[in-house]
Each structure stands twice: as C-alpha cells, then as structure tokens.
Amino acid sequence: MAGDPTASDEPWLDTDAEPMVRIRGVSKNFGDVTAVNNIDLDIHKGELFCLLGGSGCGKTTLLRMLAGFETPTSGTILIDGVDMSTVPPYERPTNMMFQSYALFPHMTVEKNIAFGLKQDKLPRSEIEHKVHEILKLVELQDYKKRKPQQLSGGQRQRVALARALVKEPKLLLLDEPLGALDKKLREQTQFELANIQEQVGITFVVVTHDQEEAMTLSSRIAVMDAGKLAQIGTPTEIYEFPESRFVADFIGSANILEGTVTEDSPDHVRVDTNLGEIYIDHGQSVKQDSRVWIAIRPEKIKLSKTAPRTGRSTANQAEGKVDDIGYLGNTSIYKIRLDDGLIVDVTAPNQVRPKSRSHQITWEDTVYLTWDPSSAMLLKT
Amino acid sequence: MYGSRSRFLTVMLAIGLAFFYIPMILLIIYSFNYSKLVPVWGGWSLRWYEVLFKSEEVWSAVALSLQIAFVNATFATLLGTLAGLAMVRFGRFRGRTLFGGMLVAPLVMPEVITGLSLLVLFITLKQLIGWPAERGFTTITIAHITFSLAYVAVIVQARLTGMGQTLEEAALDLGAKPFKVLTAITLPRLAPGMISGWLLAFTLSLDDLVIASFVTGPGANTLPILIFSRIRLGLRPDINALATIIILFVAVCVAIAALIMFYQQKRQELDQQIANQGGA
Numbered sequence: 001m002a003g004d005p006t007a008s009d010e011p012w013l014d015t016d017a018e019p020m021v022r023i024r025g026v027s028k029n030f031g032d033v034t035a036v037n038n039i040d041l042d043i044h045k046g047e048l049f050c051l052l053g054g055s056g057c058g059k060t061t062l063l064r065m066l067a068g069f070e071t072p073t074s075g076t077i078l079i080d081g082v083d084m085s086t087v088p089p090y091e092r093p094t095n096m097m098f099q100s101y102a103l104f105p106h107m108t109v110e111k112n113i114a115f116g117l118k119q120d121k122l123p124r125s126e127i128e129h130k131v132h133e134i135l136k137l138v139e140l141q142d143y144k145k146r147k148p149q150q151l152s153g154g155q156r157q158r159v160a161l162a163r164a165l166v167k168e169p170k171l172l173l174l175d176e177p178l179g180a181l182d183k184k185l186r187e188q189t190q191f192e193l194a195n196i197q198e199q200v201g202i203t204f205v206v207v208t209h210d211q212e213e214a215m216t217l218s219s220r221i222a223v224m225d226a227g228k229l230a231q232i233g234t235p236t237e238i239y240e241f242p243e244s245r246f247v248a249d250f251i252g253s254a255n256i257l258e259g260t261v262t263e264d265s266p267d268h269v270r271v272d273t274n275l276g277e278i279y280i281d282h283g284q285s286v287k288q289d290s291r292v293w294i295a296i297r298p299e300k301i302k303l304s305k306t307a308p309r310t311g312r313s314t315a316n317q318a319e320g321k322v323d324d325i326g327y328l329g330n331t332s333i334y335k336i337r338l339d340d341g342l343i344v345d346v347t348a349p350n351q352v353r354p355k356s357r358s359h360q361i362t363w364e365d366t367v368y369l370t371w372d373p374s375s376a377m378l379l380k381t
Numbered sequence: 382m383y384g385s386r387s388r389f390l391t392v393m394l395a396i397g398l399a400f401f402y403i404p405m406i407l408l409i410i411y412s413f414n415y416s417k418l419v420p421v422w423g424g425w426s427l428r429w430y431e432v433l434f435k436s437e438e439v440w441s442a443v444a445l446s447l448q449i450a451f452v453n454a455t456f457a458t459l460l461g462t463l464a465g466l467a468m469v470r471f472g473r474f475r476g477r478t479l480f481g482g483m484l485v486a487p488l489v490m491p492e493v494i495t496g497l498s499l500l501v502l503f504i505t506l507k508q509l510i511g512w513p514a515e516r517g518f519t520t521i522t523i524a525h526i527t528f529s530l531a532y533v534a535v536i537v538q539a540r541l542t543g544m545g546q547t548l549e550e551a552a553l554d555l556g557a558k559p560f561k562v563l564t565a566i567t568l569p570r571l572a573p574g575m576i577s578g579w580l581l582a583f584t585l586s587l588d589d590l591v592i593a594s595f596v597t598g599p600g601a602n603t604l605p606i607l608i609f610s611r612i613r614l615g616l617r618p619d620i621n622a623l624a625t626i627i628i629l630f631v632a633v634c635v636a637i638a639a640l641i642m643f644y645q646q647k648r649q650e651l652d653q654q655i656a657n658q659g660g661a
Binding site: 067068069088089090091094095096098100102104105106115116119120146147149150151152155163164167 | 547548550551552553554555556557558559561565566569570649652653655656657
C-alpha cells in the first residue's frame with residue numbers, strides 16, 4: 001500500500017499520463033439552479049486534491065457526482081479511463097467519507113469497517129485481517145467493539161476514514177473531513193490525514209470551505225465560485241499568484257486596489273493606483289492604459305515609524321495614520337488610513353514582547369508603508 | 382418563578398387530574414360492587430368477575446378482537462411502511478402529491494363515512510364475485526387495515542425524513558446493492574418506527590367501534606361491539622369488571638413502555654460517558 005517511490009511529486013505536470021479522474025464539460029442543474037457549470041478538471045494518481053469554495057459554490061455537488069449520487073446534466077466523468085455515466089455508486093471504484101461520518105449506529109466499529117468488505121464477498125479471514133490492519137493505521141484497535149455513539153468526535157472521524165479506506169478505492173472522496181472537529185483537533189488531524197494519504201498512496205479528493213485546511217492538506221487546489229472553477233494550482237500558486245480578485249480575496253486576505261497601467265515592459269509593469277505608483281518587477285503582458293486591479297497581501301507590507309530613504313522613485317510606498325489595531329497574539333492587524341481616506345490592512349508578527357510603549361506602533365501614529373517590487377499581484381479580472 | 386409553586390396552578394392541576402381519573406376510579410370501585418344495580422352500593426365482591434369469566438360470549442369477543450388487531454397491525458405495518466418508503470425515498474414520481482393526499486385521507490375522513498363506504502363495497506363485491514360470502518373477521522380486518530395503514534405510513538414517513546439519506550448513501554458507496562441497503566440499513570433503522578406503527582395499529586383496531594359495526598355480520602362481535610350492545614340494555618356490573626381488566630392491562634403496557642424509555646435514556650447517557658472518557 002506504500003506510495004510508489006518513482007511517482008513524481010507533481011504528477012499533473014506529466015501531460016502524457018492518463019489522469020485518475022477526467023472531468024469534461026460537466027454541468028449539473030437542479031431545476032433552474034445551475035450548481036455546477038461546465039467544469040473541466042484532471043486529477044492525477046496519488047494527488048491530494050482539494051475542492052475549495054464557499055457554501056453553494058458547487059463543490060459538494062461535484063464530489064457527489066464523482067461518487068455517483070448525482071448524475072451530471074451534461075458532460076462526462078472518467079475514473080481511471082472508464083466512463084462513469086452508467087455506473088451506480090455501488091460499482092464505482094470510489095469510496096466516500098461523509099461530512100457527518102454516516103457511521104451505522106446499529107453496528108460496532110468493527111462491523112462498520114467490515115461492511116464494505118462483506119459486500120465484496122471476501123473470505124472472513126481476509127476481512128478480519130484487513131479490518132485489523134486498518135484499525136492499527138487509525139490507532140483504534142482498542143475500540144473495535146464499541147458502537148459509534150460511544151466514541152468521541154475525533155474517534156468517529158477516524159472510523160469513517162478507516163471504513164472508506166479499507167476498500168482500497170482508486171479514489172477516496174472526503175466531504176469536509178475535519179468540519180465537525182474543534183479547532184485544536186482539526187489542526188492536528190490535518191497532518192494525520194496527509195500522512196495517511198502518503199502511506200496508502202490513494203488519490204484523495206477533499207471538499208472543504210476552510211482555506212487553511214486546503215492549504216495544509218493539498219497537492220493542488222481547485223477554487224470554485226458559483227459553479228465554476230476560479231483557479232487550479234498548488235497552494236503556493238493559488239496564494240502568491242491568484243488570477244482574479246475573487247481568488248485573491250477568498251484565499252487569505254488582500255488589499256485590492258483599482259488602477260491604470262502606465263508602463264508595460266517585458267520585465268516590469270507600472271500601475272497608477274490610490275496607493276500611489278506600484279512597480280511590479282515581472283512582466284504581465286497587459287495593455288497600456290487598461291484598467292487592472294492590484295492585490296497586496298497584508299503581511300507583504302512593511303510598517304515603519306521612520307520614513308523610507310527615497311531613491312530614484314517613490315513607487316511602492318505610502319504614508320498614513322494608524323486607524324485601528326487588532327491584537328491576535330502571534331500577529332497584529334493594523335488598519336492604516338491614508339490621506340485620501342483609503343484603509344490599508346497590514347499584518348506584522350509580534351516578534352518581541354513589548355516592554356516600553358514608545359517603540360510600539362500605536363493609534364494615530366504616522367507610519368510609512370513599503371513593499372517589495374515582487375509583492376504586488378496584478379489581476380485582470 | 383418555577384420554584385415557587387403557585388396555589389392556583391396546583392388547584393388547576395388537581396381539578397384536571399380529577400376530571401381524567403375520577404370516572405375510571407369510580408368504574409373500578411363499582412366493578413367490585415355486589416349489587417346487581419350499578420348505582421346502588423351492595424358491599425365488596427368479586428361476583429361480577431366470576432360472571433365475566435364464565436361468559437362464553439365475552440371470551441369469543443376478546444379472541445376475535447385480538448385476532449383482528451394482530452392481523453390488522455401486521456398487514457398495516459407492512460403496507461404502511463411500503464407507502465412511507467415510496468413517499469420519502471422514491472423522489473418526485475408522477476402522482477406523488479395525489480398519492481400522499483390519498484394516503485392520509487383516512488385520517489381525516491369521518492369514521493361513519495369510511496364504515497359506510499366499506500359496507501357498500503363489500504355488498505357490491507358479494508353480488509359481483511360472491512366474495513366475501515359473509516361479513517365478519519375478514520371484512521372487519523380489511524376495514525381496519527385501510528385506516529390503520531395511514532397511521533403507520535405517517536409514522537414511517539416522519540421517521541424516514543428524520544433519518545435522512547446519508548446512511549443509505551454510505552452503504553451504497555461501500556458497495557451494497559439497493560436491496561441489501563434496504564435490509565441492512567433502512568429497515569433496522571426504521572424498526573422503532575415500524576414497532577410503534579404496529580402498536581398503534583393494534584390499539585386502533587382494538588378500540589374501533591364505529592367502522593367495525595358497519596362491516597360486521599351476524600355473530601361476529603368484537604369486544605367494543607359487545608360492550609356497546611350490552612350497555613344499550615342498561616349499565617351492567619359485569620361490563621364494569623371487564624372495563625377494569627382492560628384498564629389494568631393498558632396501565633401495565635404503559636408502565637412497560639415507560640420503563641423501556643427510561644432504560645434507553647440511561648443507556649444513551651452511559652454511551653455519552655464512555656465517549657467522553659475515551660478521549661480523542
């Protein structure tokens with residue numbers, strides 16, 4: 001069950017390989033409502049792929065179409081090269097871990113896990129062996145005789161995972177797998193889940209609305225908005241190179257400014273915005289004078305009480321007053337009000353425990369904002 | 382506010398309870414009355430119980446009522462469950478709204494109408510195909526099934542809706558074919574609903590006087606029919622004795638049900654404790 005050591009860490013870059021899941025032009029309508037709108041998506045073997053989006057974006061519907069609980073209104077879904085249109089859920093090489101876990105309350109942990117294997121008519125000894133192995137993997141050997149209602153939330157979550165994994169599906173579908181756990185347990189379980197995925201080497205498709213969860217878990221993320229794919233990429237790509245205002249704003253937070261392109265060279269772009277001139281040190285191929293949007297992440301802005309040394313240009317800097325401070329413990333959020341009333345969010349780590357108030361940045365202080373030429377992100381939509 | 386018991390509320394509670402229970406207590410006391418005239422107290426006696434137990438007529442009525450109730454409850458549960466499943470699990474099939482309406486119609490239909498229309502049906506059938514040859518056990522049972530299944534269907538529907546469909550989906554997902562899902566997941570989960578449906582159908586049938594009187598024939602007396610026909614000839618002390626036995630029987634059933642519920646709740650609390658102690 002160990003992962004194939006020769007497999008690449010980035011299987012999606014191999015364009016010749018047959019993807020594990022091939023979704024082509026898939027739409028799903030419920031009456032007048034279009035839940036999923038013409039989606040094309042490839043998911044490769046061994047990936048931990050996240051479908052990320054707010055509620056009602058169609059991510060769960062897409063997952064349920066993979067499982068076979070919903071049939072696409074149009075388009076095709078291929079799993080491991082086989083068209084799934086006429087394959088019922090009980091014959092698909094997929095298993096699902098439900099958001100509510102859906103453990104059978106009238107069966108013990110052991111029987112819950114064995115249920116799927118029994119449907120395959122496996123010999124009893126093999127079933128026992130597999131159940132034993134999977135219980136060891138999720139560390140629940142001592143709980144096999146318990147009923148689901150005698151387990152804590154975290155234990156139930158692991159039983160649900162074990163029950164879906166034990167059938168060794170080609171594709172494991174997870175609907176908000178950590179949604180029902182409290183914050184502390186969720187953070188811990190994120191890593192466990194990613195470790196288990198590496199151990200078993202099964203392709204995971206995870207639906208979540210929690211961007212932090214998606215970032216920690218996944219090899220790639222598909223951000224969905226109103227039934228469409230907004231962007232597909234690795235967590236870094238999605239965070240550092242969002243393609244639209246929606247993605248920039250949905251993943252993390254961003255200061256988004258409207259502006260006009262004043263200079264477009266192969267190696268840099270200049271944009272005029274409310275925040276002054278913004279210089280970006282990589283080419284973007286935008287038209288001169290076109291309307292664009294700039295997104296700057298709050299943590300990419302440096303905050304200082306002393307004015308920056310002005311070099312040849314005044315790009316990538318601004319001056320303002322501290323309007324508000326939110327203390328989060330490890331970081332603080334500063335709301336900086338510029339002269340024209342624009343509010344810019346800046347986050348800074350609280351690296352030293354403040355001893356004297358004089359060095360601290362506090363309310364109504366005049367502060368200077370600067371950022372790196374690589375920090376600003378140019379968005380065309 | 383809830384701690385200090387208001388005198389007014391206490392009095393109202395006492396009046397309410399008295400209203401419910403004084404008639405029954407009087408009935409029980411009079412069942413031990415020696416006198417042949419119900420309103421005249423003639424001293425304590427078990428005389429009427431003796432009369433009751435020696436009465437062929439009473440015993441055959443009890444037997445008939447229990448048989449009808451049993452067959453009725455079983456068929457009503459079977460059909461009502463199927464109807465409930467169709468309503469909740471078969472999606473939006475053609476005529477679903479009509480079917481749903483027709484399913485609950487017997488609940489709101491006056492019993493006199495149900496009874497009368499069934500009588501007309503049975504008479505017509507007898508003329509057309511010669512069946513049912515005579516009215517009695519079969520006709521009363523059929524009549525009872527028609528209205529009891531509506532109650533079962535309502536209970537099953539409520540239970541199915543409350544259960545949601547996730548567990549069935551999980552079973553399908555794990556490779557169980559639809560029929561296997563029904564037997565391994567849906568029916569075991571539905572069992573409490575089906576049992577309450579069966580019990581309700583059983584009591585409804587035992588209790589029914591109106592519909593049974595319409596569709597019964599010569600010689601087939603259910604217990605309610607017997608009691609009612611005897612009461613028409615005046616209050617009789619042996620009927621008081623019979624009523625006392627029925628009250629006792631119902632009280633025992635209610636006590637058992639309460640005990641079962643009490644232990645179920647205990648077990649849930651215990652499960653919760655086990656879950657909490659187990660840690661994450």
